[in-house]
Amino acid sequence: MPGGIIFEFPELFLTGLWLTIQISVLGLIGAIVIGTLVALARVSPLVPLRWIGGAYVEFFRNTPLIVQLFFWFLGLGALGFRFSTDTFESIFRAAATGMALYHGAYVAEVVRGGLLGVDRGQVEAARSLGLSYLQMVRYVQLPQTVRSVIPPLGNIGIALVKNTSLASTIGVAELLYAAEIVESRTFRAEEAFIAATMLFLLLTIPLGIIVNELERRLLVAR
Amino acid sequence: MRPDTWPMFADPAIWGFFFEGLRETIYLAVVSIALSFVVGLLFALGRLSRKRWIRWPSIFYIEGVRALPVLLLIVYFDIKGSALFRPFFALLGLDFDLPRFWAGVLGLSMYTSAVLAEIIRAGIVSLPRGQSEAARALGLSHAQTMRSVILPQALRLMVPAMMGQLTTVIKDTSLVGTIGVFELLKQGGTIYKLFFNPFEVLLIVATIYFVICFALSQASRRLEVGRAPRETRVKIRDIELRDQAA
Numbered sequence: 001m002p003g004g005i006i007f008e009f010p011e012l013f014l015t016g017l018w019l020t021i022q023i024s025v026l027g028l029i030g031a032i033v034i035g036t037l038v039a040l041a042r043v044s045p046l047v048p049l050r051w052i053g054g055a056y057v058e059f060f061r062n063t064p065l066i067v068q069l070f071f072w073f074l075g076l077g078a079l080g081f082r083f084s085t086d087t088f089e090s091i092f093r094a095a096a097t098g099m100a101l102y103h104g105a106y107v108a109e110v111v112r113g114g115l116l117g118v119d120r121g122q123v124e125a126a127r128s129l130g131l132s133y134l135q136m137v138r139y140v141q142l143p144q145t146v147r148s149v150i151p152p153l154g155n156i157g158i159a160l161v162k163n164t165s166l167a168s169t170i171g172v173a174e175l176l177y178a179a180e181i182v183e184s185r186t187f188r189a190e191e192a193f194i195a196a197t198m199l200f201l202l203l204t205i206p207l208g209i210i211v212n213e214l215e216r217r218l219l220v221a222r
Numbered sequence: 223m224r225p226d227t228w229p230m231f232a233d234p235a236i237w238g239f240f241f242e243g244l245r246e247t248i249y250l251a252v253v254s255i256a257l258s259f260v261v262g263l264l265f266a267l268g269r270l271s272r273k274r275w276i277r278w279p280s281i282f283y284i285e286g287v288r289a290l291p292v293l294l295l296i297v298y299f300d301i302k303g304s305a306l307f308r309p310f311f312a313l314l315g316l317d318f319d320l321p322r323f324w325a326g327v328l329g330l331s332m333y334t335s336a337v338l339a340e341i342i343r344a345g346i347v348s349l350p351r352g353q354s355e356a357a358r359a360l361g362l363s364h365a366q367t368m369r370s371v372i373l374p375q376a377l378r379l380m381v382p383a384m385m386g387q388l389t390t391v392i393k394d395t396s397l398v399g400t401i402g403v404f405e406l407l408k409q410g411g412t413i414y415k416l417f418f419n420p421f422e423v424l425l426i427v428a429t430i431y432f433v434i435c436f437a438l439s440q441a442s443r444r445l446e447v448g449r450a451p452r453e454t455r456v457k458i459r460d461i462e463l464r465d466q467a468a
């Protein structure tokens with residue numbers, strides 16, 4: 001049976017799956033927070049803030065994620081900075097941080113698109129009614145943005161799940177790492193990779209269906 | 223800070239080292255994008271085919287591959303690649319060992335071909351139906367219509383999106399270092415393992431990637447090749463968000 005090897009090494013594959021899920025969820029939450037802040041900076045009336053936001057997006061999007069992960073873990077490590085005293089925790093946190101920072105740049109672009117999509121007249125109306133800039137953002141712009149950014153955020157979430165595989169390169173024992181360990185123990189590469197493939201598909205295919213459905217519904221309702 | 227870690231970069235030999243890695247990175251990216259364009263075009267046409275036995279396998283390939291991490295494909299071809307091709311070479315009485323470079327190319331191309339197939343398909347679908355109907359009414363066959371009417375326009379529209387994929391592939395080549403190809407990142411790894419200065423080396427490596435990818439993405443924004451309809455641009459953006467790998 002394909003994937004039967006999962007039950008021979010349940011601790012490796014299931015811990016791997018669980019770590020993949022953890023990093024994905026933490027990374028996505030972090031990316032949404034960072035992305036929203038960067039997007040607000042990019043549309044703010046303060047020029048230096050806009051400039052910093054733009055630089056953030058361009059820099060994080062145009063360098064490979066794996067280089068960024070190496071940088072957070074090895075590069076900062078060489079300067080004596082560790083995310084935690086515990087090695088395992090340290091790697092895990094470096095991976096989650098790297099995921100959040102990298103995908104935050106993509107979230108920022110999506111949220112910025114949503115913010116700019118809000119009609120200018122509403123912004124001006126809110127301001128002339130006496131709302132401060134921050135109140136206007138909080139009560140007028142952001143609520144209307146939420147709806148339009150949900151499908152693209154879902155797509156970023158899928159990318160994030162797939163990209164957690166890169167955490168294996170800095171030593172997080174997620175799914176791909178589990179498959180590699182099993183392969184090196186048993187030399188059954190075919191089975192180990194089919195098992196990892198199946199577990200990844202178990203995460204990404206339902207997510208893909210949900211995102212497509214959301215896209216369709218929000219499109220109909222718009 | 224450790225003050226003794228920067229002066230070593232004055233040595234041209236170090237830069238020669240980075241340059242070798244960069245050359246490998248560019249080879250990987252160019253070969254992969256060329257291969258995946260051809261394969262992607264075939265699968266895009268396959269997915270639009272009216273014959274079910276062509277359409278279904280194409281959908282299966284595209285959706286299946288897009289749902290997987292590139293790194294998984296690369297590592298898989300590294301471990302299993304030789305065994306996959308050995309039977310063909312055995313027929314010729316040859317032994318075969320898949321070089322790691324090509325294992326990387328196969329992994330990258332497999333993934334990118336699925337993404338490019340979706341981009342090309344979005345371009346084809348964005349053209350008004352009247353185009354193909356007019357071509358057919360003028361007596362062109364389906365294949366002729368595709369080749370001389372639809373594809374030239376669709377591919378033109380998709381040039382910026384395909385340039386975007388090129389930057390993605392350049393970033394993804396950094397993953398091929400994990401299977402032991404000495405591209406830019408791996409070459410940097412050799413340096414910092416020797417001099418214990420990952421901070422400095424990784425900053426330089428990141429800057430090199432940034433300069434290339436930033437220049438390419440700016441260039442693709444400036445291209446003037448006509449504008450796809452809004453719906454298509456939204457579709458392309460979603461493909462890029464979901465499939466931009468590393």
